[in-house]
Amino acid sequence: MTSSSASQSAAQPGPRRRTVMAAAGAGAVALSVGSPGTSPAAAVTSADAEAAAVSRPPRPGTGWQRYVQGPASRTVRPVRVLGSTGDVRNPPALLKPGGAATTLRRPQPSPAPRWPEGTTAEASSTHAGNNGNDGQPRTYDAANAIDGNPDTFWNDDTLAAFPDVLTITMPDARQLSGITVISNSDGVPTAFTVDAWVNDAWKTVATVTDNDVIQRAVPFAASVTTNRVRITVTAVQDTSRGAFTRINEVWPEPVEPVVAPSVTVDFGKVVVGYPRIRFTSASDNSPGVRVAFSETQQFLTERSDFTRSDQSGGAGRGTDQFAVPAKGADWTDHKGFQAGDKVYADGLHGFRYLRIALDALDSDAPAAQPWGTVAIDSVSLDFTAYVGTPGTYRGWFLCSDDDLNRYWYGAAYTNELVTDTFRQDDVDPRNAWSASLEGKLVLHDGAKRDRDPYVGDLAVSARTLYLTHDDTAAAARNVLADLADHQRADGWIPPASISSYTLPLFDYPLWWVTCSWDYVLYTGDRAYAAQYYPNLLKVLDTWYPSVTDEAGLLSKGLNNTGGYGDYAFLGRTGRITYYNALYVQALKDAAQLARLLGHSADATRWAQRADTVTEAINTHLWDAAAGAYLDSATGPARHAQDGNALAVTAGIADADRSASALAHLDGTTQLPYGNAFMDNDTLFDGASERVYAFTSYPEIEARFIAGRADSALDQIRRTYGWMDSHDPGITNWEGIGPDGSLYEDAYTSMAHGWSTGVLPALTHQLLGARPTSPGYATWEVRPNPGDVAWAQGQLPTPHGALRVSWQNTGNTFRLDVDVPDGTRATVALPVNGHRMTVRSRNRLLWDGRHASDGRASIVDGRVTIPGLAPGTYTFTARHTG
Template sequence: MRAGLGGAALAAAGLTFGAAGTAAADSAGHGAPQGTTDWQRYVQGPTSRTVRPVSVLRSSGAVTDPKALLAPGGGVTRLSRPQPPQPPRWPAGTTAAASSSHAPNSGDDGRPRTYDAANAIDGDPDTFWNDDTIAAYPDTLTVTTAAPLSLPGVTLLSDADGVPTDFTVETWDGSAWQPAATVTGNTSVRRAVPFAATVSTTRVRINVTADQSTPQGEFTRINEVYPGLLPDDDVPRVVVDFGKVVVGYPHVRFSSASDNSPGVRLAFSETVQFLTDRSDFTRADQSGVASQGTDQFAVPAGGADWKDTKGYQSGTQVYADGLHGFRYLQISLDALASDAPAAQPWGEVSVDEVWLEFTAYLGTPDSYSGWFLSADDDLNRYWYGAAYTNELVTDTFRSDDIDPRGADSPTLDGKLVLQDGAKRDRDPYVGDLAVSARTLYLTHDDAAAAARNVLADLADHQRSDGWIPPASINGYTLPLFDYPLWWVTCSWDYVLHTGDRAYASGYYPHLTKVLDSWYPSVTDGDGLLSKGLNGTSGYGDYAFLGRSGQITYYNANYVQALTDAASIAAYLGNSADAARWSTRASTVAAAINAHLWDAAAGAYLDSSSGPARHAQDGNAIAITAGVADAGRAASALAHLDATTVLPYGNAFMDNDTIFDGASQRVYAFTSYPELVARFRSGRADSALDQIRRTYGWMDTHDPGITSWEGIGPDGSLYEGAYTSMAHGWSTGVVPALTNELLGIRPAAPGFTTWSVRPRPGSVAWARGQVPTPRGPLGVDWQHSGQGAFALTVRVPRGTRGSVAVPTDGRTVSVHVDGRVAWNGRKAKAYAARAEDGYVTLDGLTAGTRTVAVHPAA
């Protein structure tokens, strides 16, 4: 802790902090942080930037002493492989034809890549046939020889992201096709398919009826069909587990190698499910480099200390992708055929050390300026797991590490930013900041520049018509409809937490332009935003949903953005703008209630046109933005309870009319505003239940600890291997628990004023602190129920605020520092008043204040 003495020092001094007693900090609110240091045991970050694997998950082939990889100086791990025999070739004159073939495109080197059937018999395993039927089965590949060939079977070598799952093999008997073999449930990249008896034939036909699914669809991708049965793959492999998702540059130290330049291939994955001979994701997949999903290295005979960085080792051969986000690392003695002779798929290598150079924010107990602890161990784990997730995405923007799809930007290079995810997308998107920046401010305020850098850079790339880009991807041109609204809200969040007046005034013209120029250009006659106006029919949103016209989510977000803009205007003394934007917010809110409320369902429609559906995003933000009154809020949340509750969270749609499976998909990004809506609508326990289902599922499923980008049907990874398992936009459990359960929120820029309003639900106690520009603001409360509540707030100098304590529906008396402030009927101090199940006290100033609530006699 940077604020002074820890809990152990307090205990040594005979002082405690909490309901049982209070250790008085000095009148400035500095000094010893509240509570003990028990929270520190939940911190997940590594202790240093050198991170080592914690276990060997498995090994296969000729591997000796794989556990030597776990500690330096513990011996060496040897991987050995004899030179493999050349696989059989089809005789001269053999041809291949397919039911369909994908059109050519260009690789990263600018040369065209073809995907026709001939690639499956050309003897080059780096090329492949790619069908173009997009799951319209069967996909058929036919091989024809000039003369009869005697075959005991065939062997299929597939591309790792297009493995044929179910297929049959047929042979031609001169007049008809005859079945030779049937394969179901295949997951192997190399699959030998024996025939019942050796067949003499001139034609072989492979009929694929199911493929391994990829995020882009289902494709058959066969690299080679060999005329015969190849022996089992003898590639030596060892898989190490780093225990949790980590991010940075892998290092492998080779003590020696044979003198034939043996190749090593590294494959990375965040989950065991997608740990194969291909990484679950590499940027090379997007840039077009022919790396086959792994990072390659040719080991010199004298050994090497190899840091995996982006680029080629030898000319245009032996490519590595550099930085990775992953939990599991597979090391194989193998090489791409196209990398010969620079790297060979055989020989011997000795490895004496593997580690990761961790590049992200290093979150240690000493770096946490805000913390949280409660009576519920699960909630504590989820809070720190999400905080660690956010640390993984807080990193320096580097051209070699970011999304290769036109995201590099000289105005961001070298700056601290909040990326989307640890493995992907490594580009800062402003919508993600709506959650991840709040998490950052509440945990590591020394990194707040990561949010400012992104917000300022996007504003600096504002389009002439006022639209603000969502990210640097595609040269700041990706057309999203909702993200300029998030830029407004995130700007207010930043100013509110930091008090950065220079940012507020410097980017006020950009704020004015986006709200007074661009959004009015997409406003219809009902006063609502309508996607499709002004050429926006092709614009996307956070999930690239096919939504058009009047959408509750867009318009509720608009109300929130206008309200936040009015707050910035008032802060800067621009009262006319503040009044105008507040008036427009009220007008839009009224239009939402008039045109988008579905009285029959008791919830807001997703869209005013098309099939009736009700979305989590629109209904939740309508509540948090103040569009919904108490009655509509209760009704909308009841509808979500009845239609979206799943074992792994709440679905973001109540039916599948927008796409198949929508009612089974959970986004923690859109779940966050629903959590806030539930807390603020007096439904704390339903919020806690949703947290436990959403974050409990992620916490207890591979890779554990970190927060996923999205959850699909039955709790699956919603986009397969492509899914980011450590995504900043999913960390809303941190602000939900700190701002709502613990109850601390800023009320004015820089926390000059603040509010503390705990919403305990069934949680017996909670404590923690948030960083402010004037020092930490700490809260410690205990809820005994039946009107008994004890709270201590540690207030930094130069701030003042209000405290609201729950009454459990009873008549209570409230004491502040031992003196009566509310006697059960009227105020005695602090302008005390009873309202909405709370007694609210105003004007608490610097120092340690204790508030005690007792049932009235």
């Protein structure tokens, strides 16, 4: 799930990964050089490169294990020290527990300068006050900048309209040599001037540009005698919530900050869990440490890129706090206060980089002090998510393209990070906790945030789970069942537990339908289907008809749904192709579920409704001039990735329209980092530069389905290649913004389950294996090789392992299939049957014109062999001329 913010900032591009193939005993091995997301790679020799030309595919079941990213145990340690500041001795010792300690030292600071009694302050504008989480009023007026309390601040009310002016007036004139400006981390003035009232006129005494520090000493060119000082802010650091000025304190002297001693460690990839720091000793003044976390170096600062307390009152002001006892402590970061209402920690974090600083919040005194000495033995993490090791993978994938292998296992690891137990202290604080989910395994949307199970995200992340660790399929069932149990009286199903199950989304009840079918399709859990069939009836036959117009199309705005959002909180109303294409898919999936349970009348009704909606989409939402489906029937013409892709995958678009729509997306949305989800900016500024892997997944599938495997692979390589080769590496981002940036700055989740579609796409479409009826009772193998020379993999089924392996050369396509007991398979070879012969072992099945035994036939241009009983099969197709 994503938030509604549309702000982005450019990310620093990382080096592209260079890969070469090297021979190994088990097959081809990829060695990576220069990736910011991985540990240093081994050197590659020229002999290795030469061996690549003669390397052979790995044997089935071997070679893929090297790509697995999960930790070896639940205790995870950093892989390197990234850097340190201030007085830090022996930083590398943090990586070696039980040896010498890392020591941080900081002298006791002098008292802060104070303005004379009677000094006042006024501002050009002031943001209105409000109440904090404790119910107490918060004010943001100018007086906060001179009250001696750095926890309060002046906040302007102009939101990016400059200048912002703060004027400080003393009761009597005095000599000033400068001032110090202390600002809030999310309102730092980057450019400002300081004027003094001298000889009945304002005189500029200092100009500051390119400021990026919270405590800025501003010495004057020469001392002045004055009773008034004016600070004029002309620029501030932009944030995801806009640009505004926040000044916590102004001191009447220039005071250079004493650099807080800090050390930053790198865990090598995004991890999730409870940070743990072993302190061996400390000075006897309760020195504090502030621990900051970030998924990227770009947003690695003195505060975390995100903390849950930011959404629940900001008790920790962006860091987790701990006051170190003199005898030391083995501290595990859990949510709560260490001393009364002081020294707060947020608990679980998702991050790659961890920064420990000897520092403390002023509000935490005297329980924690920002000075003293602290000795640290080691840093680690108690990993809470699913631990994916080579031994736990029940499904795997491997092919001749090392990049694709890396993307598949990067997606698997991303999904492991969000497969976790629902715990009250660790979920989104915006009323997401639910007693009905507490203690259950779930699929959260992100490792860092929102940490709540959203059903739309399951449309991708649950498929990834079923194909890797299907023994934890309960994680998907728990979410689907819980949301159904909270169905509204009118049939609407909530998208998540957030906001006490009331977040109004228009599309997510449809995703509940499709995800419920997916769950039954992959697991065969008929009991779930029967138990929640009444919920299916209610959402499809009560709620969605209430938002259906005279043409049979869903129209957001009907039945008071104008304010409802969707997966990206987009401001779309009326007839939207995406909603209606998803509706068609949900109706078709529901019809299959109805047939499974013997409700033939419901199945027929839903199938007929799907046909009606399909016809209406093609009548009212097809843009013949553009050759693509409109995003919306009203407003400026634009064409969206979501609607056009789903129109193909749901079978709404025929072959001609599929080809045309995908060609339109080719010509209007291609970017170096994927395909944009809109072809222009009429919805919001920057829409044509934003990439969602969530909506890219159905487009990638659509390209495979439409016979455009090369373009599907190109899209995969651009989208996932960008994420893989840029910080933090390996994991899949929530969204990508202009120029490949983090689309919501520091708030962006860099390990998001809804972005893992590359994994099911490669397994189901490239390898070609997928279930066609519940529990894999029937399944098919329909490879789409593109430019890939070979692929192999295993799919876990309730009946045992389903194994597929193929090799594709210029003249021959060979396919090996293991059909588990209790299942039946269909094979559709990606060959032109009129120019190929097909054999199974030594038996001729197809002679280039017709079948020798009557079983093989040409279906959709492929030689297709249905009804394969359990056993092991080899098919070889060769050119006849």
